[in-house]
Amino acid sequence: MTVKKLLRGTSVAACLVAGAMTAFAGAAQAQEKLKVGVVAFYTGAAAGPFGIPARNAAELIVEAINAGNVPAPYNTKGAGGMEIEAVYIDEAGGTTKQVTEYRNMVQRQGVDAVIGYISSGSCLAVAPVAEELKTFTILFDCGTPRIFEDSDYQYVFRTSSHATMDSVGAARYIASKFGDTKTFQGINQNYAWGQDSWRDFDLAMGNLMPDAKAEEPLWPKIFQGQYGAEISRLSVSPPQVLHTSFWGGDLESFILQSSARSLHKRTTMLLTTGESVMHRLGRKLPDGVVIGARGPYGVLAEETELSKWLWTSFSDRFGTPPTFPSYHMAQAFIALKIAYDNAAASSGGAKPSADAVADGLRHKTFEAFGTTINMKLGKGHQAITPTAYGITKWDSEAGEQKIVDVITYPAECVNPPADVNSVEWIEGGMQGAKC
Template identity: 25%
Template sequence: MAVVRRKGARRTRRRDSIAVGCLYPLTGRAARYGHDSIVGAEMAAEEVNASGGVLGRELRLLFADDRSDPTYAVKVAQRYVLEDRVDFLMGVVSSAVALAVTQVSRHFGVVFVGTDHASARLTLEAFQPYYFRVTNNTMQSMRAGVLYLARRPWRRFFYIGPDYEYGHRQWQDFREYLTRVVPDAQVLGAVWPKLFERDYRPFLRAVLEAKPEVLVHGFWGGDTIAFLEQAAEVGLFGEVQVVSFDAGGNYEVFEALGDRVPAGLILSARHHNNFPLTEANRRFVEGFWRRARRYPSYTAHGAYVGVHFIARAVERAGSLDPEDVVRAGEGLVLPTPRDREGFCSWIRPVDHQVVQEMYIGRTQPCDALPPARFLLGDWEVIPAEELLPTEEEVRRIRALAAAAPGGHAGS
């Protein structure tokens, strides 16, 4: 669908409310993430509106299914901008979808708040000034994983992940940092099942034949569940240490597998229901449970934080003008339920990426959040300042992307 109007041609609408056009997967294997995101976003909007709204205006959320399809999501985003005349775009779980939607944001000059996709490309090579991300990216999670593994004796690594942007970017970020931090590491190979693959056994056989000490997996959601079930069938966990640092430790995986979760997996996620044990995290988790009668997946937290980011940025800007909001969002202090006492998340001006600590744990029996029978424990905290590239590195990455054939880097 061709874009027919630029940002100056958008019809204005009455400013008695602030409209946020949210895109999430509401059907298919990723639907749980979309529905949890709606609950989390609505929780935050109710908090904002109950305290008087934003600049005296009600925050109004619109939701649509992006079908995890970049082409379809672009049509939804354009409809939000041209017909619903939203003030913000928000959401998106798939990195491939986000890379498409960010172009709509750039074209129309509408701020896009990414709440759950993770490819570092969005804040590096494909960065554009109207984009902000309020959850960790693949570079943060993979660097955290490398730092965790560097303190262990393992040196033979293999990767398995979905064959699209998110999977490939995890492996790129992990491999590049691994060679810097662990120069004697051996990378034995990688295999690439398609997104929403049904049969992982041929790929698992390739892993076992390579005989790595550590298998890094890059799956999420239903793909993680299917992968772990089939990995157990072929005896993988007795042969290889399995790790996953971006989405492998999501609550819904533990919920689905119950007591079939292997003990000793090394995992992380963008939010943990049982860590940190702060009042803010407890209120968020219990508040979600009261509304949904289930515990949240990580996407609920991302959507919750995204709404609060919009409210704080607009209040700081004193305006709904996108240029003012962008300036206000840069350097914004953003408290989140996942923050430990003494640390507060914030937005880096150079890349509009949230700065956060990462938490890595091991699976162990725990029935505190049923129906899950296993959760993560034995936590290690990776400091936020060790997880992102320097401003000089950011500019160098963007310059290389702009110089590549057919490439361009965002401003």
């Protein structure tokens, strides 16, 4: 009897210890943080109009996710129950530096995931490294279609549409609003983003407006900053439509330098990333300029509870409205939360693996800030979204730049179908487009 009682007492004690250990492990998991590298241009010409608005959005959305303050359905705390800890890395310095920085983030700083990259060159350079290191990575802004059309990835995703959407949407807008266009020309940065943007716009115009003639495009260097020679050349024989995918400081410089010489009065300027500078330039952005926002963002966003929350929260905190780089960053963090929430549901309380997190985002469709994200291309790794274009018009009474004559194009109107190369899709007459 004494032995039995002793054994029963020992068993009870063992159970109590095991229960205490389980509770302790659960508490430890609840306190564990999710370390996320956040990469964008925080210095240099691209910082003001792109990198800083993106970082501001990251700081805002990280705090809101951790506190459970994002509107439903994202109002649970953390990502996979973990508090997000952001590590900010400057994208300035070139692609070689970014590859080194990426390795340092993962191998030395111990980040669990990475959200980043504005430059298409950066994305092309780091994507293979992310795959090598098996690190869940979201490309939040860069546009070149080559990422997922040239390669397959297990751990790399992009939650914004690629450049084909911008160019096809731009061509559709010109065909709709400027149907008498006889000549068009491009001035684009001479690297992946600029080359892809002009190629797709030129091809789309050839399909939609076959009688319009494409003049010889101009290819200044990225971050060149001074465009006197190019503006002189354009002023001598201006096209009816001038296409540019300039961004950051290059775009601001080109607008200010060309406006000083009244180029906008002799050609219809088409700025595919123009929304990113409209609040910074204000009245200095001329009337009558066609602008896009790399999707339906900012003043072009659909009015939803999520979009109203981002606009109000961002404006109140930073004293200026969010532009599309802010939206791109914020929706990337929502995707991160979705991926980790889905993975955590089957992880048994442990921090989920990169494979489980990738499974949690692949092929998903979700609501973001003013639009719907559909991870449809690149075997479920590349998003498609709608896009929108409009024309600038200064509102003297309100003292702010407005966008008029807005047309929003459905995602499947301006993006290629799954498993179809974007160039081949445009060259083939954009078959299957649902407009």
